[in-house]
Amino acid sequence: MHHRLTTLLTLLLPxxxxxxxxxxxxxxxxxxxxxxxxxxxxxxxxxxxxARDLRLDLSLWxxxxxxxxxxxxxxxxxxGTDLVPYEDNSWVVPCTPAERGVELDVHxxxxxTEGGVLVNVLKYNNPRVQAEQNNDPQKDxxxxxxxxxxxxxxxxxxxxxxxxxxxxxSGQGVKC
Numbered sequence: 001m002h003h004r005l006t007t008l009l010t011l012l013l014p015x016x017x018x019x020x021x022x023x024x025x026x027x028x029x030x031x032x033x034x035x036x037x038x039x040x041x042x043x044x045x046x047x048x049x050x051a052r053d054l055r056l057d058l059s060l061w062x063x064x065x066x067x068x069x070x071x072x073x074x075x076x077x078x079x080g081t082d083l084v085p086y087e088d089n090s091w092v093v094p095c096t097p098a099e100r101g102v103e104l105d106v107h108x109x110x111x112x113t114e115g116g117v118l119v120n121v122l123k124y125n126n127p128r129v130q131a132e133q134n135n136d137p138q139k140d141x142x143x144x145x146x147x148x149x150x151x152x153x154x155x156x157x158x159x160x161x162x163x164x165x166x167x168x169x170s171g172q173g174v175k176c
Contacts, residue, residue, distance in 0.1 A: 100125075
């Protein structure tokens with residue numbers, strides 16, 4: 001049975017203005033190499049001996065202005081290819097720019113639905129906003145969202161979150 005994309009979102013922040021574009025692919029074992037140097041790199045990976053460990057390829061773009069224009073100074077990006085899990089079905093995905101203090105933790109739960117669900121925890125260290133909203137500059141902003149697989153095999157996941165949430169009086173999407 002093919003599932004339509006379903007995105008469930010839990011906000012721990014009252015308002016959100018950024019558009020998050022997300023896609024991920026699960027695959028087993030290290031990717032194959034096309035060169036001798038690539039083969040050596042695959043062999044030297046910490047889990048290279050486990051040919052069947054579950055790997056993750058993921059890209060996330062946090063479009064801060066919700067305008068679909070890449071702004072390297074304002075937007076956040078999390079991505080990784082052939083990521084090795086730190087424990088069963090769980091990965092930390094590197095994010096840039098580092099000074100924004102963004103962290104992404106991903107967990108795959110294969111038992112929730114056919115094809116499974118990726119549970120994503122996106123954490124921002126944003127002292128200014130937290131000081132304004134909660135009077136606590138040390139508290140992180142945290143978003144959690146779940147993405148169902150786009151297919152039965154549970155390999156491909158894709159979602160758009162908060163995109164076009166801002167509307168004008170006629171209901172048309174506008175820049176937030």
